[in-house]
Amino acid sequence: MPDEELTEVQEPEEKGKEQPEEKAPDILISGLDMRRLVELDACTRCGECLNWCPVYDQDSREDIIPRKKVTDFLKIIKSQQGVLSHIMKDQKLPAPLRKLIGAIFRYKEIGPSEVKDFVKNLYECSTCGQCHIVCPANIETVQLWEDIRRLIVDAGYGPLKPQKALVKSVKAYDNPWQQPRAGRTKWARRAKKEKLINDLPREIKKTGGKILLFLGCTAAYDINVKQVAVSTLNILEMLGVDYGILGKDEKCCGSVLLRMGDQEFERLASENIKTFNELGITTLISSCAGCFKTIKQDYPKVGRLNFEVLHTVQFLRRLLEEKKLKFITPIEKIVTYHDPCHLGRATGVFDDPRIIMDAIPGLELVEMPRNREYSRCCGAGGGLKSGYPDIQNKMAQRRVKEAEETGAEELVSACPFCFQGLQVGITATNSDLVMRDITFLVETALKEKE
């Protein structure tokens, strides 16, 4: 397969596999832990999340907002598993009696088509976490949506058809882009040929290094985003860091599976944890906000990590403070910074990229009105880009407009996924903004001016 333009892979039409209309498979609410169950009852329906949701901004349907999702989910559960539902399903009771009880207690049976509508709404969400930040009831909405998605997948309703292709690809090829495993290192050979890097990256299994650079699928496979891998590698080389990569043995972090609700995530995470621990590394670094969040926050729920996990910006900030990172070439540019949801809101890494950019001579950072924990999501995550590409496109355009209004020349982020997502908006609006990953700025400022 060519690695030129990675587009979302589509699931072929499945014929004859639709759920029968007469019976909706039960969604097992017992799969939710106590906190989630309490949260289902905690929503006060205040609607604050509605004012901030970047998806609702582009598709103003009541059905997709958090309070409605919670209400609809509860209706399904009550219909399938409430005491009344058991009475209504009890065939030993005469039908007229069941009908009467149903009328008295206003019982409403929820059929498969209504469940499917709910599922479509549930997946029309980038799991950006903005609703959690603004929620006065402090509901952990992203965790709630992901847990409900897991129940939905277990009951056979999810994910959506276009998202299934990504999930299948991760299971079959260890990457969501339907690319062969051997192609994972192709970017490096190509980058060396184009003189973007001096040497092919060292494989950690051969060197026994203490720092593992985890590249992630998007930087490794998407030719338009390989700059993130190239720049990260060049930075580590210039700074003389003893590091290695896994090469063709690197596997997807599994974020795609987790965000879509597929339980296979645990298998993939366990395998990766075993591989990382056996390497004897002290530190894992990643330039991908999605991989970073998944390995740092979600892996410890699956198994123990014998090493620290850092995003590249945290690693670089550390080197800056130890005076090992010194910028020699000014960058006379005005830039604005997009906080990736998985780096900012999810893991609280807001200062590190700003401190690094502040230290680059000549560089001027202007903030967008929505920054840090209020950063407007570009729509690339949570399966939204594959399930609802038009919505993602509009979300990216909205963010690009906000970036343009700052007067910046370049739009900087710290995630290959955001790079891909925001580039969609730049292209769609014919914007003059140049998309950059922060690693590119660091690399440029570290090098002698050519």
Ligand code: SF4
């Ligand atoms: S996680 Fe983001 S996209 Fe999803 S409902 Fe909350 S604010 Fe909207």
Ligand code: SF4
């Ligand atoms: S902000 Fe929180 S409490 Fe208010 S409607 Fe949204 S989820 Fe419910």
